[in-house]
């Protein structure tokens with residue numbers, strides 16, 4: 001028997017996640033120096049990591065001979081202060097991606113259904129496939145979630161509905177009123193996974209804590225990979241009803257979050273001035289990119305995250321051309337959007353470079 005025959009059948013239906021290339025790979029492939037490359041492909045923070053997080057992580061190196069605190073006690077205490085929740089309502093993961101997978105472990109199997117937006121974060125789809133659940137795709141004609149259609153798509157087999165606010169890769173978010181209305185109508189047998197990976201960039205993000213308090217089946221996800229600038233340590237968390245969190249805890253690996261990451265998270269959450277600085281710079285950068293691309297006649301959606309979404313023609317070609325010059329953006333063919341690209345909002349210099357390269361390409 002070969003490996004093909006030995007593997008679980010679902011493995012062959014599993015789409016492969018294609019991450020952006022690393023700086024090292026691009027430098028090697030195009031004969032460029034690493035310092036000359038700008039990566040605006042993965043919605044990382046162009047201003048680096050939170051300095052508070054950096055110092056906490058350095059200090060934490062002193063204790064790395066020991067296993068981490070499997071319960072992330074101190075980090076959960078910090079998170080609980082933000083949302084006024086108990087520690088039993090919080091779970092910490094190796095990136096918020098891990099928590100999406102834990103949801104699959106607990107709630108998905110063949111015969112169950114997952115409702116998601118057709119242009120929503122690809123990991124929802126990967127996890128649904130992994131557990132043999134059926135994906136019910138709801139069109140996103142104006143590039144944000146059609147929440148009414150999502151409600152209509154729910155059947156008795158639906159277990160999870162994923163809504164990202166703002167959505168990746170389109171950057172658009174539904175209004176607070178739309179989201180509140182949606183949550184009110186969520187049936188009792190369905191879990192809403194409300195993904196807030198970019199919420200810190202919003203002027204005022206929706207707040208689902210009151211619904212959680214009233215017993216609605218919701219898990220909200222946050223990540224340290226974006227505004228906190230900590231994509232490399234893999235850290236995210238979820239908050240929701242304590243019964244839901246306790247089920248997720250049953251299926252997670254012990255010690256899933258390492259000591260350095262826990263320390264980094266604690267530092268980052270206290271670093272208000274860094275967060276404020278990044279948020280403001282991001283707003284300015286968004287305007288520069290939206291104005292600059294619009295002036296070139298490109299249809300661009302500024303959204304409310306740390307990236308813009310633009311209709312450029314042949315996205316893959318633009319991506320290749322910019323990459324050969326040492327600027328990496330994200331083509332979106334694997335999202336079924338071959339005419340679009342996603343550009344992370346960079347530093348002032350990176351944004352100008354992006355505009356010049358696109359201008360030259362056209």
Ligand SMILES: Cc1ncc(COP(=O)(O)O)c(C=O)c1O
Nearest residue numbers: 095096097121168197223225236
């Ligand atoms: C909408 C959304 N959710 C979740 C994630 C995953 O974040 P993490 O790095 O915490 O796994 C991302 C990362 O790009 C994202 O865009």
